[in-house]
Amino acid sequence: MGSKCKSSRAYDLMMRFIFISLFAICVCIEKQTVLASDATSSGKSEKFVGHKHARRKLDDIGGDISIDCGIPSGFMYLDEKTQLSYKSDEEFIRTGVNKNISSKFMSANLQNTYATVRSFPEGNRNCYSLRPPEGKAKTYLTRASFMYGDYDDEDKLPEFDLYIGVNRWDSIKFDNASHVVIKEIIHSALMDEINVCLLNTGKGTPFISALELRHFHNATYRTQSGALVLYRRLDVGSTTNQIIRFKDDHYDRIWVPYPGFPGSASINTSFIIDSLVDSQYRLPSAVMKTAVKPMNVNDSLEFDFEIGDPTLQFYVYMHFAELESLQGNQHREFTITLNGNLWEKSVVPEYLQSKTISSTQPARGSKLNFSLCKTSNSTLPPILNAIEIYILTDTLQEPTDQDDVNAIMDIKLSYDVGKGWQGDPCSTLNYSWDGLNCSYNGYKPPKIISLNLTSEGLTGKISPSLSNLKSLENLDLSNNSLTGSIPEFLSQLPLLRVLNLDGNKLSGSVPTSLMARSQNGSLLLSIGRNPDLCLSAPCQKEKRNIVMPVVAASVSLLVILIALLIFWTYKRKQAARLNVDNSHSKKEGSLKSDNQQFTHSEIVDITNNFHRILGKGGFGTVYHGYLADGSEVAVKMLSASSSQGPKQFRTEAQLLMRVHHRNLASLVGYCNDGENVGIVYEYMAYGNLKQYLFDETKEALSWKDRLQIAVDAAQGLEYLHHGCKPPIIHRDVKTANILLNEKMQAKLADFGFSKIFPAESESHISTSIVGTVGYLDPEYYSSNRLTEKSDVYSFGIVLLELITGLPAIIRGYNNTHIVNRVCPFLERGDVRSIVDPRLEANFDTNSVWKAAETAMECVPSISFQRPTMSHVVTELKKCLEMETAREQIQRTKSQMLSLSSSVDISAVDVETEMGPEAR
Secondary structure, three states: HHHHHHHHHHHHHHHHHHHHHHHHHHHHHHHHHHHHHHHHHHHOOOOOOOOOOOOOOOOOOOOOOOEEEEOOOOOOOEEOOOOOEEOOOOOOOOOOEEOOOOOOHOOOOOOHOOEEEEEEEOOEEEEEEEEEOOOOOOOOEEEEEEOOOOOOOOOOOOOOEEEEEEEEEEOOOOOOOOHHHHHHHEOOOOOOOEEEEEEEEEEEEEEEOOEEEEOOOOOOOOOOOEEEEEEEEEOOOOOOOOOEEOOOOOOOOOEEEEEEOOEEEEOOHHHHHEEOOOOOOOOOOHOEEEEEEEEEOOOOOEEEEEEEOOOOOOEEEEEEEEEEOOOOOEEOOOEEEEEEEEEEEEOOOEEEEEEEEEEOOOOOOOOOEEEEEEEEOOOEEOOOOOEEEEEEEEOOOOOHHHHHHHHHHHHHHHHHHOOOOOOOOOOEEEEEEEEOOEEEEOOOOOOEEEOOOOOOEEEEEHHHHHHHOOOOOOOOOEEEEEOOOHHHHHOOOOOOEEEOOOOOOEEEEHHHHHHHHHHHOEEEEOOOOOOOEEEOOOOOOOOOOOOOHHHHHHHHHHHHHHHHHHHHHHHHOOHHHHHHHHHHHHHHHHOOOOOOEEEEHHHHHHOOOOEEEEEOOOOOOEEEEEEEOEEEEEEEEEEOOOHHHHHHHHHHHHHHHOOOOEEEOOEEEEEEEEOOOEEEOOOOOOOOOOHHHOOOOOOOOOOOHHHHHHHHHHHHHHHHHHHHOOOEEEOOOOOEEEEEEOOOEEEOOOOOOOOEEOOOOOEEEEOOOOOOOOOOHHHHHHHHHOOHHHHHHHHHHHHHHHHHHOOEEEOOOOOHHHHHHHHHHHHHHOOOOHHHHHHHHOOHHHHHHHHHHHHHHEEEOOOHHHHHHHHHHHHHHHHHHHHHHHHHHHHHHHHHHHHHEEEEEEEOOHHHHHHHHHO
16 A cells, blocks of 8 residues: 555646646746847847846956846846846846837847846935956956937936945936947945945936956956046047957957048058067957057157046056057157156057056046157157057045844845845945945944834844944834844844834744843833743743732832822922922933032132133133133123023034044033033134134145145044044034134034934934024034035135135125136136135145035935035045155155256246146
């Protein structure tokens, strides 16, 4: 009987397997027929094949990813022209819809990747996640391609932004519906996963046609910082007018044919050009076999590129190979100048071998002007085979800490969390993941400090990956269906302050270490509405006599009620007196700290009976004083006529007690003696920045001093925004509130209007409008929505004041705002006309330009377009480095001139020879 049963089951299983196999074959045949029909109707001549088709990879290049966005899920094809294998984008993104371009834009010559698109009508940010096998710390070329083709039948050209990771890559704009836009970037991957994100800027629905990634095995394209966005890659002297890419180009770079420049002639060879002997660039022989030279042997090869944007920085790569077999008396040697500066003093191309001349420092200017000139030893004119020009783009924003990324991705997969979790979890572009809050501490990678997954339908056990979020302070898993016991690792998260497990199906006992933290006040623990959870140990159901506990509880309750009644009666009798006392004690209690408290009589002694006045403001009068140890202090006393004084006093005093930074004014103590209210803080000998900028009796600040002051003040703001938890918004950043000590160190002061963000705050808070005219964020003024970017705007105005020596509101017939004053000059590339004339042109022009650009980045009327203070600090430090280098060069020149009596040394004009041209 047993053998018959086994035989029957085996026969049944075999028949099921045969049936399933036949069904799968039928489905596959049906899909192939439908897809072949779709491909024909859409203009795609290639047949789609299944995933098991052998992929044709780029020769010797790992990490290649070729995605045709918008093709049906689960299919791939081999492109006849490039011999590259393209696949659908289903495994790289979970959002968006597939669309075909309009039939009127289909043609036999249209590249396959442009026939379909993936469109993103929902969500402000949609991200592709690419995970090359080589992982992080490697160099990659990422290419995104777009053709609108009226895929949505709207006939409206969209505009949107493209991001690589958390940093902006470029903006996507179209001239017409058939315009093909290709964006390339060469970058080093900071994380194992590379995110390419499309951001909706409110000007149309983002879409993408194709996405490709290529891995570079070497470090050929290197910069000191940032990434390289392609501006031009030209096959100079091309005779075929054909684009060259893989398989001719090992790295699949796209070379655009460029016949030549005015006054030049093309030359070529039929021999193969060796690009491996002296070049790591592995240049395609098809590109290097052609070149241009001047028609006249004695002429230079000159050409330029009109950039338009004077703020951009460029890296240039010129590629050479000698194509003519030179005779014994022939020699080709030439120099290269860029924007009038000698770039390479001797270039001698080698016969049939590639040679590359590349930038070591970025070029800058409104125009890139190249001149290749034969040397006195040369009998032949210069040549050029190919050129690449890249725009340097900053990648200052750090991605989320890798351990946190790995942990949150595991949590996402474990619970299948939707919530639009795409791209970098802690992106500071106002697109961080829903339910996440992160810490942004200067230049360190952001870390996840709060995770809210309440009411997300979570099932199963509490994920062990939570233990890897070491910076987690707040965890909310309430109102789900989590089962199992509460894991011990939750008590070992060192910074965890709030844990909410309320409303689940957890069972077992609560870890004793977790209960201990809850009882000592270091953890706010919520574990209610878990019926099977035992709150005491040992967790056993026992039969007990319930009579005595009930009686004892009833008696205890009665005693408590009687005691409360007596206490309440006593309180009512003492209400009037206690109300007065409580009002005073609340004010004083809120100020208790380690700082010194002074009586009014002590303040009188400190200030020598308020003898010396340092200044006056809306709060009251500021006096100079000495403590008993002889140290100088400033004492700010509340004026009786100040309506907002008491509130401002408490705000400022409380904030000064909790913030400690070298660029914030330090609190020494306070006075809260009856009607006499005041703050005692460190004395700043040189007063405030406003006095130094606009008091003509004071010595003018040098450009280096101004930059150092700007860096100091920016670092103080950065600490308030990103170093304090919760963050603090100053709300009254201006030159009068930046104080200077005897070492000219700047410190931010006057926190009377400051606002603390709530712990669970989103991107803004709504509050009444306060601040100073001229410095006030226009978006905050119109909407009452306060964000950290409100301070950024005010700081941008301060920076413009430092550059120009002009106040925020320039008094006169029209009372011109400083932004409106400087904009016309900057737009026409004239930065010198806005610089404070008291500087007497004693500054580095590049440094001033960068400072002006940073200031203008801070003052757009829309807050999300402004940078963070961390970015501002970084840019200003670069400005300071430039100015410091200029001063060192000048000192060196002076020393050389003073030491040299017999040798005539021509001093180099740094601004003329090294600075940018007029923009």
